[in-house]
Amino acid sequence: MAYSEKVKDHYQNPRNVGEIENASGVGTVGNAKCGDIMRMYLDIDDATGIIKDCKFKTFGCGAAVATSSMATELVKGKTIQDALKVTNKAVMEALDGLPPIKIHCSLLAEQAIHAALWNYAEKKGIKIEGLEKPVNDVSELEDGDEE
Amino acid sequence: MSKLIYMDNAATTFVDKRVLDAMIPYLSGKCFNPSSIYDGAQDVHEALDNARGVLAKSLNANPREIYFTACGTESDNWAIKGVAHANAAKGKHLITSKIEHHAVLHSMQALEREGYEVTYLDVDSDGLVNVADLEKAIRPDTVLVSIMYANNEIGTIEPIKEIGELCHKKGVTFHVDAVQAYAHVPIDVVAENIDLLSVSGHKFNAMKGTGFLYIKKGTKISNFMDGGAQEMKKRAGTENVAGIIGMAKAAEIAFAELDKRMKYETEIRDYMIDRVLKEIPYSKLNGHRTKRLPNNLNIGFEFIEGESMLLALNDLGVCASSGSACTSGSLDPSHVLLAIGLPHEKAHGSLRLTISHETSMDDAKFVCDNLPKIVERLRSMSPLYEDFVKNK
Ligand SMILES: Cc1ncc(COP(=O)(O)O)c(C=O)c1O
Numbered sequence: 001m002a003y004s005e006k007v008k009d010h011y012q013n014p015r016n017v018g019e020i021e022n023a024s025g026v027g028t029v030g031n032a033k034c035g036d037i038m039r040m041y042l043d044i045d046d047a048t049g050i051i052k053d054c055k056f057k058t059f060g061c062g063a064a065v066a067t068s069s070m071a072t073e074l075v076k077g078k079t080i081q082d083a084l085k086v087t088n089k090a091v092m093e094a095l096d097g098l099p100p101i102k103i104h105c106s107l108l109a110e111q112a113i114h115a116a117l118w119n120y121a122e123k124k125g126i127k128i129e130g131l132e133k134p135v136n137d138v139s140e141l142e143d144g145d146e147e
Numbered sequence: 148m149s150k151l152i153y154m155d156n157a158a159t160t161f162v163d164k165r166v167l168d169a170m171i172p173y174l175s176g177k178c179f180n181p182s183s184i185y186d187g188a189q190d191v192h193e194a195l196d197n198a199r200g201v202l203a204k205s206l207n208a209n210p211r212e213i214y215f216t217a218c219g220t221e222s223d224n225w226a227i228k229g230v231a232h233a234n235a236a237k238g239k240h241l242i243t244s245k246i247e248h249h250a251v252l253h254s255m256q257a258l259e260r261e262g263y264e265v266t267y268l269d270v271d272s273d274g275l276v277n278v279a280d281l282e283k284a285i286r287p288d289t290v291l292v293s294i295m296y297a298n299n300e301i302g303t304i305e306p307i308k309e310i311g312e313l314c315h316k317k318g319v320t321f322h323v324d325a326v327q328a329y330a331h332v333p334i335d336v337v338a339e340n341i342d343l344l345s346v347s348g349h350k351f352n353a354m355k356g357t358g359f360l361y362i363k364k365g366t367k368i369s370n371f372m373d374g375g376a377q378e379m380k381k382r383a384g385t386e387n388v389a390g391i392i393g394m395a396k397a398a399e400i401a402f403a404e405l406d407k408r409m410k411y412e413t414e415i416r417d418y419m420i421d422r423v424l425k426e427i428p429y430s431k432l433n434g435h436r437t438k439r440l441p442n443n444l445n446i447g448f449e450f451i452e453g454e455s456m457l458l459a460l461n462d463l464g465v466c467a468s469s470g471s472a473c474t475s476g477s478l479d480p481s482h483v484l485l486a487i488g489l490p491h492e493k494a495h496g497s498l499r500l501t502i503s504h505e506t507s508m509d510d511a512k513f514v515c516d517n518l519p520k521i522v523e524r525l526r527s528m529s530p531l532y533e534d535f536v537k538n539k
Contacts, residue, residue, distance in 0.1 A: 011458060017528045028530060032492030035452060035471060035480065039530040057530040059492075061454035061471070065528070 003062060004096035010066035015073050018055045025123065027115025029136050030108050036060035038068050038112040042075075044120055049080045056112070063102035067109035070094050075113055083113060084130050107138040152465045152510045156350075156442055157299050157327060157501035162393070163352040169396040170354070173389035181386055182375065191388055198395030205402050206344065206361055207335045214360045214378045215391055219326035219347030221371070222360040223250035223293075225382070226322045226343040229368035230291045231258050234320070238288025239263045244276050244305075245486040246298055250345075251324055252482075255293075273435040274303035274487050278313060285317050292321050296328035296344075300470055300483040300499060301434030302443025304332065311340025320366060326350055326358075330401035331440055332409065342366050348390065353397035357390040408504040412441035415502055415511045420444050422515040427522050433484060433497055445470075445499045447484075450532035451525040452495045459521040465514055470497040492531060 003011075020041035030037040037060065043053035054076045056068040070091050075083040088106035092098050098106060114134035121128045135141060153161070179188035181195050196210070203210040216222045231241060243255055245267045255265045266284045270276055276294055285292070292314050297304045307323060314321035322343040325334060329344075330351035336344055343366060348357030362368060362381075374383025401408070416439075424430055429449040448456070453469025460467050470481030471494075479485075480494035489497075500514065526532040 011455065012462060014528065019533065032490070032495065032531070035491075035495045037530050039533075057528050057533055059450065059529045059531050060452050062458045064452075065455060 002099055003066075004098075006070075006094070006096045007063060007066040007098065010069040010095065011062040014065050014069040016055045016069065016076070017057065019057065020053060020055050023116075025116040025118070025120030027112055027117070027119050027134065029111045029115050029134060029138070030060070031136065032059070034104070034137075036064040036105060036108055038064065038108050040068070040072070040112040040116040042113075042116045042120060044080065046124070051075050051078055051080065051083055060105065060108075061102070063098055063105040064108065066095055067091050067098070067105045068112065071109040071113055080117060080128055081130070083117070084128075086110065086113060104138050107141050111135060111138060111141075150464055152463075152506075152513060154500040154502055154506065154510075154514065155466045155468050156503045157499065158468060159349045159355065160352045160503065162354050163397055163400060165400060166353055166393045166397045170389040170393040173392050178388075181388060182377070194392055195386060195388065198391050201395040201399050202346075202359060203361075205330070205334075205398050207337050208361050209364065211379065212361055212364055214362055214382050215386060216358045216360055216371075216382060217356055217387065218358045219248075219324070219345050219350070220250040222326075222345030222347070222358050223248070223324055224254050225360055225371040226345060226362075226368070227251065227254040227291065227293055228258065229371060230320050230322065230343070230366070231263055232369045233367040234290040238286075238290045240266070240286055240289045241291045241293065242266045242268065242281065242284050242289060243293045244268045244270055244295070246270050246274055246301075246303075246483045247293065247295055248299055248324060248326065251293055251295070270303075270486055272488050273438070274298055274301050274433075274483070275435060275438070276305050276310065278306060278309050281310060282313055282317075285313075285319060289317070289319050292319050294321075294323060296323050296325040296334065297332070297440045297443075298434065298483060299327045300481055300497075301445045301487065302327075302440040302501075303434045304328070304438045304440065307341065308339045311342075314342075315340050327440060327443075330398055330405075331442060333405060336361055336363065343368075348394035348397065351397050351401050353394040354390050357387060357394045359394075404504065409441045411504060412502055412506070415506055415508060416441055416444055418508070419500065419502075419511050419515055420446070423518060426515070426519050430522075433487065433489070442502050443499070444502075445497055447489065447493050447497045448522050449493060449496060450529045450535060451522060453497055455525055456496075456498050456521060459525070460514075460517075463513075463517055465517075468499045468501075470499065471495040 023041040024044040025042045028039040041055045054072040058068045074086045088110040111134045181192040199210040326347045329346045342363045344361040349355040372383045433445040453471030484494035
């Protein structure tokens with residue numbers, strides 16, 4: 001498996017591993033059947049909409065750990081609107097690419113963030129502009145993404 | 148990390164220095180075609196005959212029953228498709244197990260596409276085929292039963308002798324994929340009622356691209372390669388002389404030390420199994436505890452995924468393997484682990500370590516010392532473990 005140096009760095013020294021107590025939003029995506037499960041915790045400042053902290057837990061391969069780790073780095077300190085721009089492509093680019101069979105990991109990371117934001121919106125009873133209900137099975141997204 | 152600890156001998160082995168030395172003359176000076184008539188060529192022919200003799204003797208077979216092939220996969224393909232095609236008039240039903248290597252399973256599937264019928268037997272939670280189940284599955288039109296000697300992932304050794312006995316009582320040809328077992332445990336094709344047996348050289352310190360198929364005299368099988376007169380005209384093609392000489396040398400060495408190696412490997416294996424199961428909670432041995440290859444340990448760790456374990460071991464210079472989807476190149480975990488009844492998340496968390504006679508006790512200790520830390524670290528970042536702890 002040819003992983004980039006950045007991917008290696010992130011699975012060897014993952015950033016922001018852990019939980020946030022009383023998190024503003026928590027989202028879990030993936031399932032054991034496909035071998036990857038990601039959970040994201042967000043601490044959001046209600047007044048400014050800024051993501052003050054982001055932590056993750058992941059069950060999965062090296063790419064799953066690295067994409068979650070990178071995703072947390074990318075959304076930390078951003079506003080919700082900017083966090084929505086952290087797509088799977090952005091995560092992949094930040095990691096200097098992923099082997100094709102691991103692209104679903106980056107989709108999972110993107111969906112994990114969306115799931116945490118969705119949870120936050122539900123709790124607050126608000127609607128986040130541009131946020132669609134996250135999917136648990138990313139294989140549907142993947143097919144459209146490979147073109 | 149300078150030292151490499153190689154614990155993936157089921158994937159492939161290193162060529163023994165003595166094997167290489169035996170091969171070299173046939174790669175440089177003695178590179179004649181064994182089918183030619185002059186003295187040098189006849190010497191090569193004789194060397195091939197000797198090699199055939201060594202390999203035959205190791206199985207209690209006749210040299211004329213040994214057919215050189217290019218790998219274990221070829222031997223499996225030939226045995227299964229060859230027997231099916233040659234016996235199509237008698238029947239078009241075959242039986243195998245759910246835990247065979249893909250070389251067997253995909254050969255069976257190819258036959259299904261041709262209109263054959265295949266029964267895939269379940270195995271128990273240790274990976275053992277049930278002989279009574281097999282008896283029930285045999286029909287008047289069954290032409291072949293193919294069961295592996297030992298499983299490549301979980302190391303379980305099947306009741307080959309009993310299966311062979313049953314097959315012979317029922318008049319069904321019996322093929323055994325012995326790729327992982329040959330030169331690792333003793334095999335006697337006569338006493339164990341085996342009609343065809345697949346072997347691969349690179350699993351016992353010979354080079355890749357070598358192998359053979361034992362075909363009992365009188366077995367109906369179609370040719371694999373049409374062409375020249377090599378391999379009793381059944382598998383034509385100029386022989387891989389150096390490879391074959393090396394494979395026979397590797398067998399000679401392995402069988403001379405077989406008892407010693409088995410005892411030594413079993414000791415290291417059991418040391419590692421005992422320590423890992425004792426020191427790491429929520430771990431479980433996959434495969435049978437005693438009916439098991441001496442060099443195989445396969446342990447499932449709950450709440451974590453195999454590839455991330457392999458990467459952490461790789462950082463320490465340890466080469467290992469896993470049944471997780473990520474390592475199989477698909478999204479499904481190993482069919483073997485699913486067949487022994489593991490749910491997906493547990494099948495993803497398996498670690499296979501396959502040692503050899505060259506594995507030192509220090510290597511075993513090093514791995515056992517480090518595994519608990521790796522598992523603990525991965526669990527600390529696993530959402531499955533978090534849920535488990537919270538719900539406890
Ligand atoms: C049980 C079994 N059968 C067949 C094969 C295929 O052998 P080869 O690599 O020589 O084609 C292997 C190799 O992994 C194996 O373990």
